[in-house]
Each structure stands twice: as structure tokens, then as C-alpha cells.
Amino acid sequence: MKGLLVAGAGGHGKVVADTASETGRWDAIAFIDDRFESLRKMIKYPVLGKLDDAPGFLGEYKDLVVAIGDNLIRVKLLKNFSDVGFNLPFIVHPTAYVSRDAIIEPGCVIFAQAAVNAGSRIGFGSIINTGSTVDHDCFLGEGVHLSPGVHLAGEVNVGDYSWLGIASSVIQRVSIGRDVIVGAGTVVVRDILDDVTVVGVPGRVIKKSD
Ligand SMILES: CC(C)(COP(=O)(O)OP(=O)(O)OC[C@H]1O[C@@H](n2cnc3c(N)ncnc32)[C@H](O)[C@@H]1OP(=O)(O)O)[C@@H](O)C(=O)NCCC(=O)NCCS
The missing domain is CATH 3.40.50.20 (Rossmann fold)
Structure with missing residues (x-):
């Protein structure tokens, strides 16, 4: 069995x-x-x-x-x-699209209607939640969580353990640090350092963790 x-x-x-x-x-x-x-x-x-x-x-x-x-x-x-x-x-819902030219590391889950495009790498134990999209050549560290309806444009980096809230989005070639929280509906247009919470349109830092 x-x-x-x-x-x-x-x-x-x-x-x-x-x-x-x-x-x-x-x-x-x-x-x-x-x-x-x-x-x-x-x-x-x-x-x-x-x-x-x-x-x-x-x-x-x-x-x-x-x-x-x-x-x-x-x-x-x-x-x-x-x-x-x-x-x-790693577990991929049958309605999700994962490019053959993407790397999905062990322990990841990719839910219904999500997409991971060519050249992207999803790090160990990450969650690509319902309807989220990761465009080409993105690099996600380990333990990242993209909540439902998150959209990453091409060549975005997301550091280890960062959590992007529901319906947030990130423009192309932006780097988000590790242990970052991105609030629901935020639009990230600039690089974000480690250990901060970012909210709003455009995204602004509201908190730094210790
Ligand atoms: C970002 C977030 C984590 C902040 O939570 P928090 O640390 O408890 O912060 P607070 O609720 O104390 O809010 C602090 C300030 O930021 C504002 N704020 C919080 N989240 C915001 C958001 N997503 N967009 C814009 N402003 C936001 C609050 O209105 C508050 O503003 P004020 O000081 O002017 O009153 C939370 O609001 C959030 O967006 N979580 C995402 C939830 C989600 O996506 N769930 C899906 C799970 S799969």
C-alpha cells in the first residue's frame, strides 16, 4: 500500500x-x-x-x-x-500548472489553479496556495508561503520563511528578504529587507521584528 x-x-x-x-x-x-x-x-x-x-x-x-x-x-x-x-x-493539484523547467523541492504543496512558470525554483517546504502565480525565473527560499491569489512577476526573489498575504503582488525583479510578512492586498514595488512587515499600495514597512 x-x-x-x-x-x-x-x-x-x-x-x-x-x-x-x-x-x-x-x-x-x-x-x-x-x-x-x-x-x-x-x-x-x-x-x-x-x-x-x-x-x-x-x-x-x-x-x-x-x-x-x-x-x-x-x-x-x-x-x-x-x-x-x-x-x-511535493504535491501538486491536477488543475495547477507547473512548468517542466521549474524546480519544486521536497515538502512543497501547490494548490488548485496555481501556476509556476519556466525557470522558477520553489524552496523546501513552501506553500503555493490556491490561485497563486509565480512567473518565470523566480527564486523562493525554504518555508515560503504564498497565500491564495498572490502574484509574483518574473525574476522575483523571496527569502526563507517569508509569508505573502492573500492577494498581494510583487513587480518584476524585486527581492524580498527572509522572515518578511507582506500584508493582504499589498503591492511590492521595491526591494524589502529581512524581518519586516510591509503593507499597502505601494508597500511600506510598518514593523521590524527583533
Ligand atoms: C499585515 C498583517 C499581518 C498585519 O497584522 P498586525 O501585525 O496584527 O498589524 P495590525 O492589524 O496591528 O495593523 C497595523 C497597521 O497596519 C494596517 N494594516 C494591517 N494590514 C494591512 C494591509 N493588509 N493593508 C493595509 N494596511 C494594513 C492596519 O490598518 C494598522 O494601521 P493603523 O496603525 O493606521 O491603524 C495583517 O493585517 C495581514 O494583512 N495579514 C494577512 C492575512 C492573510 O493573507 N491571510 C491568508 C492566510 S492563507
Whole structure:
């Protein structure tokens, strides 16, 4: 049997499981989540146990995806699960377009109606959410999250762990640093340094993190 474990049974986890199911690549899909006891009977797919129980399911579930929104935690867990022997596939919804000339690293999920164009690279454990587009020659670091309806023009760089809010967009050849938050609906027209929150049209920095 070819099984997929989805770590994290929240809203994002449900979409990841549904996306995986639509691909037809797995015979069985199940969740693990630390809220195991309360979730067990609530969702469409079985919840087998807590995150620490994962190695016990390696016989039937060799593939694993982490469906946790926090970018740092998602990447850390993916690396831990890889160390104990899980394969980390990337998962692409059948209605998404991914160029054959794009690189998608392990642990990524690409949801319905998204597109990744030629020459782009999506880093380890990144999320390309529903209807987001990544144009040609973009470079996304690890643990990036493009929320639904984000649009990146060509040759955009996004640093590790950055989160772009719903319906934000970035013009061509702009670099966004690491650990950046881009607010919903923001239009980024200039390079953005690390560790800041940017909002508005055009995007302006409103916060710096420590
Ligand atoms: C950017 C964001 C993270 C800021 O959250 P926050 O740190 O809690 O900031 P606050 O809500 O305190 O807002 C600070 C100021 O920025 C403004 N602001 C916040 N988000 C903004 C946005 N997206 N566009 C324009 N202005 C925004 C607020 O109005 C406030 O202005 P004020 O000081 O004049 O009152 C949040 O507003 C946001 O846009 N999140 C994206 C949500 C999303 O995309 N979810 C999809 C999940 S898949």
C-alpha cells in the first residue's frame, strides 16, 4: 500500500489532504495531529495518532507532508520526519500548472489553479496556495508561503520563511528578504529587507521584528 501521512489536521491540512487525494497518487491518506483524541471522529480522513507517533506508521505510510501554517515549524518538522526515514514528496493539484523547467523541492504543496512558470525554483517546504502565480525565473527560499491569489512577476526573489498575504503582488525583479510578512492586498514595488512587515499600495514597512 502507498500511504501518505499529513501532519496537521487544521484547515490547511484539510486542503493538503484533498489536494493529495485529487492526484490519485496514494491508496491511503491519514492525519497525525497532537489533538488526536478530539479530532479522531471529526474529519473525512482517519487521524492515526500524535506527531511523535509517526515512526510507528512507517510500514504503510512512507510518504509524509507537514500541513502546518507556521513556516519555521513546518520546515523544522519536515527535516525531523526526513531524519526518521519518511519520504517528503511535493504535491501538486491536477488543475495547477507547473512548468517542466521549474524546480519544486521536497515538502512543497501547490494548490488548485496555481501556476509556476519556466525557470522558477520553489524552496523546501513552501506553500503555493490556491490561485497563486509565480512567473518565470523566480527564486523562493525554504518555508515560503504564498497565500491564495498572490502574484509574483518574473525574476522575483523571496527569502526563507517569508509569508505573502492573500492577494498581494510583487513587480518584476524585486527581492524580498527572509522572515518578511507582506500584508493582504499589498503591492511590492521595491526591494524589502529581512524581518519586516510591509503593507499597502505601494508597500511600506510598518514593523521590524527583533
Ligand atoms: C499585515 C498583517 C499581518 C498585519 O497584522 P498586525 O501585525 O496584527 O498589524 P495590525 O492589524 O496591528 O495593523 C497595523 C497597521 O497596519 C494596517 N494594516 C494591517 N494590514 C494591512 C494591509 N493588509 N493593508 C493595509 N494596511 C494594513 C492596519 O490598518 C494598522 O494601521 P493603523 O496603525 O493606521 O491603524 C495583517 O493585517 C495581514 O494583512 N495579514 C494577512 C492575512 C492573510 O493573507 N491571510 C491568508 C492566510 S492563507
